[in-house]
Amino acid sequence: MDRFKQIDKIVKLLLIKRERALTEHEQETLNDWVNESEGNHALYDDLMDETKIPRKLDDLVQFDQQKAFREFERVAKQTKVRKLYRNAFKYAAILIPFVIASWLIIQQNREVKETPIATVVSEIGPGSSKAILKLADGSVVDLEVKKDLIADLDGIVVQNGPKEILYSSQETPQKHEEIQYNEIQIPRGGEYLLILSDSTKVWLNSETSIKYPVAFASNVREVYLQNGEAFFDVKKNKNSPFIVHTSKMAINVLGTSFNIRAYSDEPELTTTLITGKVSIKQLDSDQSSNLLPNQQASLSATGIAIKNVDVNKYIAWKNGRILFEDNTLEEIFKDLSRWYDIDVEFKKPASRQLRFSVDVERYENLSQVLDILELTKKADFNIVENTIIVN
Template sequence: MFIKINEPEFMIDFKKIDTIVNLLLAERERPLTDNEKSELDAWLKEDAGNQIVFNSLKKEKNIQARLKILDGYDKEKAYSTFVRNIKNERNKKIIRFFRYAALLIPFFLSIYFIYQRLSDIEPEIEMLSDIQPGTSKAVLQLANGSVIDLEKEDKQIKEYDGTVVQNTQNQLIYKPVDKKQEPKKIRYNLIKIPRGGEYQLSLSDGTKVWLNAETILKYPVTFSGKTREIFMEGEAFFEVAKNADWPFIVHTSALKVNVFGTSFNIRAYPDEEASTTTLVSGKVSLIQSGNHKEYNLTPNDQAIVSNLETVIQKVNVNQFIAWKNGRILFEENTLEEVFNNLSRWYDIEVDYTDEEIKNLRFSIDVRRYSEFDELLKIIGLTKKVKFEINGNRVIIKKSK
């Protein structure tokens, strides 16, 4: 049987090609998200030949850069070129191969299209930047009002009640002298994480806290009384020391979270319309400040709290705690959501020349400590947007 590839009846599902090629690219560069894994696994199970294509693309040294050309490329024109060129004598090997591997045609066509191009596409970035990722830095305010720059001070601090505060320049550890003796009056410390910063904290009860950029946490030097209560704005991940008889409570401007030996993430920035509580393990209940309604969460639940309502949904928690694990992870987030997060971590200002591009969606998974230019290259390869850098200001434009 000879395949007449130049006949009108021969149809190529280019959209499917694009989807799978992009997944193959992503698989070569980073761990796939759960949704991406499911889609790729489904495709691999459709036909045995798909596994052959997958293995072939993984072994090809230069295919990664070439395949990126598919995004935004005129595929119908490329197909016409393929049909015309394949008649040439030099392409007879391809014809013979396709006689025996018809099921692989769409994917090898995509490779053929790529190699018709003379050069790789470079992302559209006007001027490279000196913008660097965030580092461990914070400012601590003691109970007496004195302020310590934790990035510069690597030492032990002694609080009024004898509590020893150990600073290791990326973590603050509270060690009460006598856990049995309760202070007569609760005194608070306050830690501030600036833009482009992060820090870790171990509270007097053993609770561990990871603090993201632009976060403020107010907490007792030593917990006492019937409850353990802290106050925050910004974003923090908690691993609460379990004690069923000693409730742990987190206060934000929008809600109160009651915790029962649990790991969870709270995002409550004052400049964002909604705050989120994402539960990884254990159990929490939260009370919305506006309507005083109580909501109970179980693992993988996320509560989105706004002035209008509270919505509970199931989520992939890894996406929302990736920052704590040293990753920048987005799954089909809007460009505006992506850069709202990046602006805090890289300490940048962002301008959009076109309001429409804010709603373009992107999936990204890179190291949290990657250079900013690396992120721009990844986004720029989609050919959807281009960037202009002026100091720490990033101007995002629609690609033409």
Template sequence: MEKKQLKGLFKKYHEGTCTEEEKTLLENWYLQYNEHETGLSTRKIGAVGRRIFRELPGNESSFLRIGVVITLAAVLIGLLISVTVKLIFDDPSKKGIAAVHDISPGSNKAVLTLADGERIDLKKAVNGEIASQGNIRIVKNADGELTYRNGRNMPPGETLFNTISTPNSGQWFVVLPDGTRVWLNNTSSFTYPASFVDQKERVVQLSGEAYFEVAKDKAHPFIVRTSQQEIRVLGTHFNINSFADELSVKTTLLEGSVKVMLSARQVTKILRPGQQSVLSDNNLTIRAVDPQQAVAWKNGYFRFNNETIRGIMRQLARWYDIEVGYEGPVSTEGLNGKVSRYKNISQVLKALEATGTVRFKVAGRRVTVMK
């Protein structure tokens, strides 16, 4: 990128007039910049980056690495994790995380298992009607979207259950026959009736993570069951994180109200918007949170708030389908920030390395975390 073009993009970014394409171009330039090619020194790049970030409307003047106030040096918005006071720029003579080892992000892919056991690869299925059950038509509208139609016409007494399963690095979206909208994250499984007709309750089963926008129906409560708890609602928006490799089950409410009940104990909690229930060691607690953090994955981001490297790497492992190993002690400091889920892993790891708390070595699909 020519120096004149670069300065022009910096100016537009500062003024908030960059197009999405220009933002991506500027961000990609930063990740690969070479001082010799641009004619800008590391010091100048840092100064420009600090000014741009500080003056961008709606953005904080600094990110925090827990316990330390830090100043941004040139990592642009949308790719930040948190940076130390002394931002470490890569020496252009060093290759860092080699592109040859790069790993692409996840995408829309899942398997639909019908009531009779038939399995349909939703990624490969053509758009249009892909199956029928009784009078139910199952339609793939686009890549990543599934809809159930004519669900109210199912013959009485006939309940057929379907399951959508996403692999590592997969996700999917489904509209249930009652109009409920469900976003399924990677490494998750969701089981539900192909029709809710003649059912007093709309009961579904979840393993992993999903975001729900439940269609309102006061006469028929919507119930989500996981291995440890049950969520009961009438019509609301909420997120459930119940991954088996996480230390707790988290239910976060964005709109309406939900009732959270433990499967093993007679304990019930009511959530209000902006609250999250945390189930850990068979104890259920409620806390206030920023609900947008819980649904960042659905909106295309990883968003971290006082998250440790190990916690971050669990998320990356599921989305990039990688194996994670550790060499020596790893920092337990909490990190704050946000990064796109649609970056190649080298870009995400580079942003994490900019915190000064961690380094990475990539070999094939194995990522080793080092101090």
């Protein structure tokens, strides 16, 4: 039985080796088997030899498996040769896995050759700095294309750089009865840095939309996070509180840094405080709460819940990291799908609840992340066009 287990393991390693580099332990196991005998060494070289694949394919296609097995059974039943064929059967059983391995290797080569061009995928790269700006007059600017000066609005100069858009006051803004608003939308696979007219910095994650004044009023600064995720580093001004409005809560601050995650397709809205102090008010009730550094407020259907957290996990995206700690695969791919602009298909519902921890640079190709996930042996992934299939 141990021999069969070893053979099964070797077959799996042979197939894995054709898909990716083996780990140090896997390669050591395969080397031990190869070096056991000259026969093993010859069989390994044969299975790995691409030039012999066409001949193997021809032999396999012409082989009548059912006819051969019927003949084997007939001969094995003859009394005089029963012992001989018991031995033959033993060795045949040992060779069967390698026949299967050969067939699978040939099949893999055939599938590669027959794969339609539409499913051949180049490396899926990370997101980049891209955004759409909607001005107060309704005109739309693609910030990935339009650089440098965009507008001069009543003393506020709007400048766009490679990764950020800056609103700066060159003179005292003119007073208007109606505040003019701009809006920035970040698409899937995008991010951007917004610097408001009071020097507050707002990092915007993928699939985020924010509405804000070109110039703030003197007594209050209000912005509207309509959807998505944003990290705020608010410029301190005791005479002008800063308020972030979302669909379900308002966050009131003076000078502080915090992260808000408010995606409309997620059940919870979270605010994570890094420095300073904020007050959170639930819009459809009188409930309000204060947050201290390293605390997070989660708003769900049951109300506001506050807990202590490691803030690095929640602001890793802003710091150029992809960081998950014991998250479900469904949670992980929800973020990855936004950043890499991909779709995800789970073959088995149970796969959604598998848990993983990942820490990798945010600007790595998607394959780097998938390789880390596959090292756990809990799941493997196929890429078809722009869809990740979770097996």
